[in-house]
Amino acid sequence: MNSELHKNERLHSKKLIKELFDKGSSFFLYPFKVMVLEINFDISETNQVLFSVSKKKLKKAVNRNLIKRRMREAYRLNKQILGEMAEGKKIIGLIYVSSEIVTFHVIEAKIKKILTTIKEKPLSDKNHP
RNA sequence: AGUGCAAGCCGACUUGCCGCUGGUCUGAAGGUAAUUCUUCAGAUAAGAGGAAAGUCCGGGCAACGCAGAGCACCAUACUUCCUAACAGGAAGGUGUCCAGCCGGAGACAGCUUGACAACAGAUAGUGCCACAGAAAAUAUACCGCCUUCAUACCGAUAUUAUCGGCAUAAGGGUAAGGGUGAAAAGGUGGAGUAAGAGACCACCGCUUUCUCAGUGAUGAGAAAGGCAUGGCAAACCUUAUGGGUUGAAAGAUCAAAUAGGUCCCGCGAUGAAACUCGUUUUCAUAAAAGGUUGCUCGUCUUUAUGCGGGAUGGGUAGAUCGAUUGAGCCUGACUGCAAAGUCCGGUCUAGAUAGAUGGCAAGAGAUUCAUCCAUUAAGGAUGUUGAACAGAACCCGGCUUAUAGGCUUGCACUUUUU
RNA sequence: GGCCUCGUAGUUCAAUGGAUAGAAUAGUUGUUUCCUAAACAAUAGAUAUGGGUUCGAUUCCCGUCGAGGCUA
Numbered sequence: 001m002n003s004e005l006h007k008n009e010r011l012h013s014k015k016l017i018k019e020l021f022d023k024g025s026s027f028f029l030y031p032f033k034v035m036v037l038e039i040n041f042d043i044s045e046t047n048q049v050l051f052s053v054s055k056k057k058l059k060k061a062v063n064r065n066l067i068k069r070r071m072r073e074a075y076r077l078n079k080q081i082l083g084e085m086a087e088g089k090k091i092i093g094l095i096y097v098s099s100e101i102v103t104f105h106v107i108e109a110k111i112k113k114i115l116t117t118i119k120e121k122p123l124s125d126k127n128h129p
Numbered sequence: 130a131g132u133g134c135a136a137g138c139c140g141a142c143u144u145g146c147c148g149c150u151g152g153u154c155u156g157a158a159g160g161u162a163a164u165u166c167u168u169c170a171g172a173u174a175a176g177a178g179g180a181a182a183g184u185c186c187g188g189g190c191a192a193c194g195c196a197g198a199g200c201a202c203c204a205u206a207c208u209u210c211c212u213a214a215c216a217g218g219a220a221g222g223u224g225u226c227c228a229g230c231c232g233g234a235g236a237c238a239g240c241u242u243g244a245c246a247a248c249a250g251a252u253a254g255u256g257c258c259a260c261a262g263a264a265a266a267u268a269u270a271c272c273g274c275c276u277u278c279a280u281a282c283c284g285a286u287a288u289u290a291u292c293g294g295c296a297u298a299a300g301g302g303u304a305a306g307g308g309u310g311a312a313a314a315g316g317u318g319g320a321g322u323a324a325g326a327g328a329c330c331a332c333c334g335c336u337u338u339c340u341c342a343g344u345g346a347u348g349a350g351a352a353a354g355g356c357a358u359g360g361c362a363a364a365c366c367u368u369a370u371g372g373g374u375u376g377a378a379a380g381a382u383c384a385a386a387u388a389g390g391u392c393c394c395g396c397g398a399u400g401a402a403a404c405u406c407g408u409u410u411u412c413a414u415a416a417a418a419g420g421u422u423g424c425u426c427g428u429c430u431u432u433a434u435g436c437g438g439g440a441u442g443g444g445u446a447g448a449u450c451g452a453u454u455g456a457g458c459c460u461g462a463c464u465g466c467a468a469a470g471u472c473c474g475g476u477c478u479a480g481a482u483a484g485a486u487g488g489c490a491a492g493a494g495a496u497u498c499a500u501c502c503a504u505u506a507a508g509g510a511u512g513u514u515g516a517a518c519a520g521a522a523c524c525c526g527g528c529u530u531a532u533a534g535g536c537u538u539g540c541a542c543u544u545u546u547u
Numbered sequence: 548g549g550c551c552u553c554g555u556a557g558u559u560c561a562a563u564g565g566a567u568a569g570a571a572u573a574g575u576u577g578u579u580u581c582c583u584a585a586a587c588a589a590u591a592g593a594u595a596u597g598g599g600u601u602c603g604a605u606u607c608c609c610g611u612c613g614a615g616g617c618u619a
Contacts, residue, residue, distance in 0.1 A: 010483080011483075017483075050483070051483085052483075060519075060520090061182090061519085061520055062518095062519055062520055064520095065484095065486095065487095065520060066487090068484095069149095069486090069487045069488080070487080070488075072148095072149085072487080072488095073147095073148075073487060073488045073489095074488085076147090076148065076149095076488090077147080077148090077488080077489095104487095104488060104489080108488095
């Protein structure tokens with residue numbers, strides 16, 4: 001599996017973002033809030049992911065960019081944990097809720113945990129939003 | 130060599146691996162009549178700032194309004210110039226303040242360096258000036274000063290009067306003085322007077338007019354006024370000048386279906402007349418409603434609502450353009466005191482769109498802290514820490530604010546050597 | 548990205564440019580009570596920040612910082 005992260009793997013459609021925040025199931029794993037939604041195969045060919053850092057938590061744009069870059073890098077290096085899913089694809093929202101700047105190693109460890117959790121989650125989670 | 134001030138410039142590096150963005154080239158696959166388009170792979174060079182920030186000004190660009198006028202609103206405010214434009218910049222003028230020098234008895238004036246100035250108008254009008262103070266803007270109401278007359282008292286001479294002093298009441302002349310206050314009605318000195326006063330004189334300050342110099346702000350000189358009306362316009366306001374409004378989430382193009390929208394045609398308002406007496410025909414009509422940037426004028430459209438038929442075509446999701454060749458950058462020459470302008474030559478240097486510059490490893494390292502050594506002092510070694518402010522979002526010109534450290538130039542001071 | 552509004556005691560609000568910035572509540576101390584509450588009395592506490600205009604600034608003007616809202 002390649003370790004690239006192209007534009008079609010990032011979530012940029014306004015409709016899908018709205019759907020994710022309306023219908024998706026969420027859980028916390030500090031310092032992240034994670035939202036997941038399973039979608040049909042024909043809408044998207046790959047998993048799509050969204051990274052978000054709040055302006056309320058980190059005031060300066062430099063620090064927000066830094067955290068987003070570290071999150072993106074950690075997802076890129078570890079996305080093979082999710083593997084190939086036959087049933088459908090997932091859209092994932094990763095929202096940073098801490099107000100401190102965390103090093104890359106911490107973020108990578110947390111992302112690994114999150115991806116493992118998502119993979120092991122049963123499909124029945126979708127039925128009771 | 131060091132320290133301080135001012136101006137200008139730069140804004141932490143190397144290697145390896147894995148990645149992101151748009152461009153160019155090559156190859157493969159698919160589509161098209163073709164130019165060519167889409168996808169994938171590889172190669173190649175490139176990829177945040179001096180403030181990208183705050184959004185405080187000014188423009189370009191775009192849409193809207195039927196063109197336009199006035200009012201309202203907003204902004205600016207010494208002069209000349211620069212500029213696409215500006216509340217920006219350059220040069221200059223004036224004023225205030227600090228310091229120094231100097232003249233004068235004094236009021237005050239002159240020169241030099243530096244800093245600062247929202248620096249039009251306070252006799253166009255309105256308003257405000259707390260407390261204190263006689264009075265805060267029409268100065269003379271008050272306390273005072275001087276004087277006339279009357280009365281009472283005291284003293285002297287002397288005798289029923291005169292002179293002097295003091296007090297009270299009335300009248301008159303004055304504005305010197307009046308603990309205050311941020312601010313007190315030209316100032317200093319003289320002469321003068323019953324007491325006084327620009328009422329008078331000298332000087333200083335002020336105002337007005339004229340002449341000369343300067344593009345101009347203004348300056349110099351002369352004459353006159355005799356001084357008559359303080360401060361606040363970052364209070365309302367007046368004058369002059371400028372501004373239409375809204376912002377790229379503006380806007381343009383592509384674009385499936387339904388409803389809706391828009392346009393055209395017919396029926397359709399009121400009154401009168403005619404006859405074939407039907408909701409048939411002909412003629413006339415005004416005002417109303419609506420659109421139009423905050424308002425008014427002006428201007429435009431329509432004849433209610435609604436129904437029927439026909440045509441047109443766009444809101445929303447998305448894509449492309451707008452959108453990176455521009456008041457561009459660099460070098461040089463010329464003009465100008467300067468801001469800046471002109472010309473020759475060279476050059477193309479981010480273009481993302483939930484938002485691209487990152488991660489890991491190693492090295493080198495400004496700096497911080499601790500220990501040890503040495504010295505008049507600067508210093509050296511080991512370990513530790515590990516780089517300021519900060520991220521383009523349509524593009525430019527400024528302003529403001531944040532900023533570790535380094536470099537260059539000029540000035541001043543100190544030390545060392547010759 | 549663009550536009551607008553607001554910052555006053557710990558909290559909620561007042562204050563025409565003019566005396567020591569006021570009130571409620573919360574806090575502290577005391578009286579009362581066997582103790583607590585309530586009541587009464589006293590007390591401390593603030594104009595976001597830096598400049599400017601003015602004799603004088605919470606108020607007027609400018610900059611900075613912070614908070615909130617509108618706009619697809």
